[in-house]
Ligand code: DX5
């Protein structure tokens with residue numbers, strides 16, 4: 340199975356969102372990564388549900404929603420209306436198991452995300468409830484940061500646990516993914532690559548092809 344690609348909308352040209360999404364469709368993207376930031380859990384504010392709902396109404400690309408918000412259980416029902424994968428942070432102050440179950444009850448695929456400060460072993464007990472886990476390879480909050488190589492060991496530990504127990508759970512990585520770091524991530528066991536600043540722009544087609552060939 341080849342690696343899946345989830346371009347991060349944070350790096351798109353918002354004045355021309357429709358053609359950005361058409362370009363992603365033409366390049367047969369696997370998903371579209373949608374970063375929701377609340378200015379509290381992370382020191383930045385991005386976009387939220389009204390935009391997500393409009394995107395959902397205008398494309399068939401599966402939407403991969405990354406909530407970077409405090410107490411995310413408050414907003415699961417709302418985001419689940421448009422998300423395909425719905426993920427939240429382990430560190431964000433919601434009951435982890437209950438929130439994962441609620442996501443699944445709403446009909447979405449569940450994703451649990453960890454910040455660079457969190458050890459992968461802390462989330463092992465939740466893996467049976469996860470369709471995907473997201474390893475942050477930068478501090479969440481901003482695009483265009485440099486990849487943290489220590490995230491590779493976290494991916495390896497999760498890969499080993501998921502394979503050993505036979506869980507049906509993808510591993511996604513997010514932050515600083517480009518032509519140099521993507522092969523390392525795939526080698527460590529990543530199934531889904533999020534990339535923002537690397538993919539949006541003139542070279543989207545060739546760069547998506549390059550990542551897909553890994
Ligand atoms: C950062 C976001 C990322 C971001 C990645 O908090 O979660 O999805 O858009 O951007 P790049 O690929 O530029 O590091």
Ligand code: ZN
Nearest residue numbers: 372374405513
């Ligand atoms: Zn993200």
